[in-house]
Amino acid sequence: MRIAVLDHDRSQADLICQVLTAAGHSCQSYDSGKELLAHLRKDSADMLILDWLVSDMNAVEVLRRAREKMPAHTPIMFMTTSSGEDDIVAGVAAGASDYMIKPLRRGELLARVQAMLRRAYPSQNGAEQLQFGPYVFETRPGRLLMEGEVIDVTHKEFYLALLFFRNIGRPLSRAYIHEAVWIRETAVPSRTMDTHVSRVRNKLQLKPENGFRLVPVYSYGYRLEKLGTPGTQ
Template identity: 85%
Template sequence: MRIAVLDNDRSQADLICQVLTSAGHVCQSFDSGKDLLGQLRKDSFDMLVLDWQVADMSGTEVLRRAKEKLPGTTPMMFLTSSSAEDDIVAGITAGADDYMVKPLRRGELVARVQALLRRAYPAQNGAEQLQFGPYIFETRPGRLLMDGNVIEVTHKEFYLALLFFRNIGRPLSRAYIHEAVWIRETAVPSRTMDTHVSRVRNKLQLRPENGFRLVPVYSYGYRLEKLGAS
């Protein structure tokens, strides 16, 4: 999962990212609310971890504005250096899903993050079979079927297609797709991603007559659209 971390203490942000990266996530840190909200205008994250006391903006304001830019299911956890009940109530009331009091404990941080992600994205947690219309993804063997017939796809094509179906209607940036599918491959030419997207579109027959359409989002990335019955 891709997680944004907001903390104006650089060493604290680095520690959080180190812990969550070790748990298998992709992290990007920000040291101001303005920078985070600016990034949300052009990129997507699966979860936010937010310091309640950043210098340029209140925690309440960051949460409110972030919620305007992300799907309502996106989990948000805030961090506070105060265990005062008023601060905790303010954070939960503003829409946070959970909180932690500093200093952070690594094991607890991972456990709380994983719990929020499991609740927000139940289909991504060990499911052996996922179905979207005529398409069935068997995640453990990595097999893809359409109308009961196996579609021959590569490993990356399988996970690229699954990424689109798990985010139907949601624009995915090229950076997000790269980090989700190519993971540790740092230099992936733009043409490589476009070629894989084209193959997924053709192999899965993502055309209006089949109820789905995979379209480019100009200067951003791609979006899989589910079409209503005609």
């Protein structure tokens, strides 16, 4: 899905796009309301994520004008640093579908975005298949196959494995893995994550002969590496 992000804070916009791109979406960020609206005059987006503190325009005006240029079902989520009722009511009244309060949590952001997209585009919610070498992930039923055979994994093991495969070659920190897989669970012991990673490694047989290797990154997290064609040097 194509997601447009408006945030005057470049680091915040980069973080949002990093999370969404890792989940398979196309993400484009904008620094100003005028820049975003100019884009929407020429092209479309499947979803908008808007910062309430727009630097060059009133946020309500940006939201209303964006809504005028898009199909009614297009989800729009706004972000605010305040939990005050006035901002939330104003945003929803201007056409927002949902809101999040900063600071953003990666896991919650992704969960909310995915839920909004499923509601807005039900016809695209079939059993998406993602294939990486001998591994096939069927995202809707949460089923994982290796060379056509179903692998018995738990819900968290499935999404942990998918997270690694969507980020092949990229070191993932423990904090990032925690936010993406455990989401709202705040107290997850380090050994719990290590146990899940070990189970994923063993159940998926992530070893050189199968073309992949899941390795720890010292004092940081883990990285899934794609090796040469199995059976070759």
